[in-house]
Amino acid sequence: MAIRAVTDRRFYLRYLLIGLVALGFACWAMYDGMIGYPNENVIRNAYAQMAEEGREDEWKDYAKEQGWSTLKPERPHGPGDIAMQYIMAGIAGFASLVLLTVVLRSRGRWIELDGDRLHASWGQSLTSDQIVEIDKKRWRDKGIARIKYEQDGRKRVFVVDDFKFVRKEADEILYEIEGQIDMQRIVGGPPELPPGHQVAEASDAAKPTDEAAA
Structure with a gap:
């Protein structure tokens, strides 16, 4: 899907x-x-x-x-x-x-993952086997992941930005594409957690512990 x-x-x-x-x-x-x-x-x-x-x-x-x-004018400009x-x-x-x-x-732009193919409304397209590296140095703070790949003998970059695009689907795309490559190719940050898992962890972290409640 x-x-x-x-x-x-x-x-x-x-x-x-x-x-x-x-x-x-x-x-x-x-x-x-x-x-x-x-x-x-x-x-x-x-x-x-x-x-x-x-x-x-x-x-x-x-x-x-x-x-x-009728007020006294200030100095001329x-x-x-x-x-x-x-x-x-x-x-x-x-x-x-x-x-x-x-x-x-x-307006009207989108990115889409269909199976192993990641493509965008502006014509950029790649498959997971072309990915050389996923750079996540700016993912945690800026929501930007740079997917580096080789195509037709040239090095290219596909940017996943969950600030520009709806975060839920952008995060899901990154999670799915990471699951299709060697984890050693993911640099600058850990692999994504399954969709919804981060929300659950954040909710659990917000709950007071028994010791704190006491």
Whole structure:
């Protein structure tokens, strides 16, 4: 029976949210650089001119006529301030592009184990007899296992990531594929426990012992 792990909805929703926040910040910074800061400089320059002419007491009436705030303006924004807004807009815009691209590319993706064949929606495919090593150094902390294999005379890597894909099925896939290879090929961490066994162990560990209860 084939085991398929689809993209975890929480994964791309998280990236979508962060990407939209970054996009919003980029638009805000761009607005300040193009419109906000120049408009504020008009107000501040007008106040500075009135102050230089000794007409500060007329500021409130003049500001009301123009529809501006009657509060005393702060110092004008210099060219460096405006340039910084464009820089921040560029950085945030690029970050949002990367994050939203990850979201678009991850939707509809999956990995599947069918017998001894592990394959993915993007066309990558291998069989268990091609596996050279399963590197689990980042599995415990990051949920990333790198399956190294040889195919057509080339070394390749298939990544199982239980952060990107639904954890239950991703863990089952890794457990099943490990059962089809020599255990000595598993490095960086112990072989996976049978599905459900980890949950049971965690539940038992959470229960107080008789001594602790006493």
